[in-house]
Amino acid sequence: AQSVAQPEDQVNVAEGNPLTVKCTYSVSGNPYLFWYVQYPNRGLQFLLKYITGDNLVKGSYGFEAEFNKSQTSFHLKKPSALVSDSALYFCAVRDVTTDSWGKLQFGAGTQVVVTP
Amino acid sequence: DTEVTQTPKHLVMGMTNKKSLKCEQHMGHRAMYWYKQKAKKPPELMFVYSYEKLSINESVPSRFSPECPNSSLLNLHLHALQPEDSALYLCASSQDFGGARDGSPLHFGNGTRLTVT
Numbered sequence: 022a023q024s025v026a027q028p029e030d031q032v033n034v035a036e037g038n039p040l041t042v043k044c045t046y047s048v049s050g051n052p053y054l055f056w057y058v059q060y061p062n063r064g065l066q067f068l069l070k071y072i073t074g075d076n077l078v079k080g081s082y083g084f085e086a087e088f089n090k091s092q093t094s095f096h097l098k099k100p101s102a103l104v105s106d107s108a109l110y111f112c113a114v115r116d117v118t119t120d121s122w123g124k125l126q127f128g129a130g131t132q133v134v135v136t137p
Numbered sequence: 138d139t140e141v142t143q144t145p146k147h148l149v150m151g152m153t154n155k156k157s158l159k160c161e162q163h164m165g166h167r168a169m170y171w172y173k174q175k176a177k178k179p180p181e182l183m184f185v186y187s188y189e190k191l192s193i194n195e196s197v198p199s200r201f202s203p204e205c206p207n208s209s210l211l212n213l214h215l216h217a218l219q220p221e222d223s224a225l226y227l228c229a230s231s232q233d234f235g236g237a238r239d240g241s242p243l244h245f246g247n248g249t250r251l252t253v254t
Binding site: 070072109111 | 179243247
């Protein structure tokens with residue numbers, strides 16, 4: 022089965038420090054990977070995706086993610102965190118198995134807390 | 138601001154009530170989705186409409202009834218709900234429903250927070 026894992030329930034970082042949110046995937050074939058962010062009382066917002074091509078993907082709000090095939094990871098990064106980055110972050114993979122219609126499988130989510 | 142609009146923002150209903158959730162998008166997207174989300178959990182897919190036809194039903198109880206009147210609108214009719222159905226209901230859309238090789242992202246609304254008493 023296609024899946025993603027987010028090993029950290031919560032990440033705490035001081036404002037101005039680098040932020041990393043971890044995601045590992047388990048898929049057969051080439052993965053379609055996505056990051057979404059959910060601010061309080063809001064829906065999910067798309068940040069970035071990896072389909073093919075350059076392993077470093079740049080997205081919205083200064084975020085980027087690095088696709089690492091050998092480590093089966095797709096970590097989300099931001100060089101300098103802001104208090105306003107405090108939110109719930111979801112990694113997701115599209116199920117591309119033969120008998121699948123392409124359902125998006127979400128990770129459990131990582132709560133990011135950025136302190137001033 | 139989100140380009141997918143959901144109404145109402147909040148809804149409280151009794152177990153015998155009938156209510157509807159509404160979703161609208163004007164991005165020309167041909168696929169629309171209903172998700173259910175519990176607090177601090179990932180969203181769970183309920184239904185997918187592609188070109189106004191129901192494509193996927195994730196074994197959702199019949200007390201939830203989706204409807205897609207046209208390509209811009211999606212409704213979720215609720216009847217005889219249970220307290221455990223209390224959750225945030227999210228509508229989403231995507232450019233197309235391309236299946237396993239679809240790289241288009243989902244665009245979510247801000248949801249309807251439903252409380253069943």
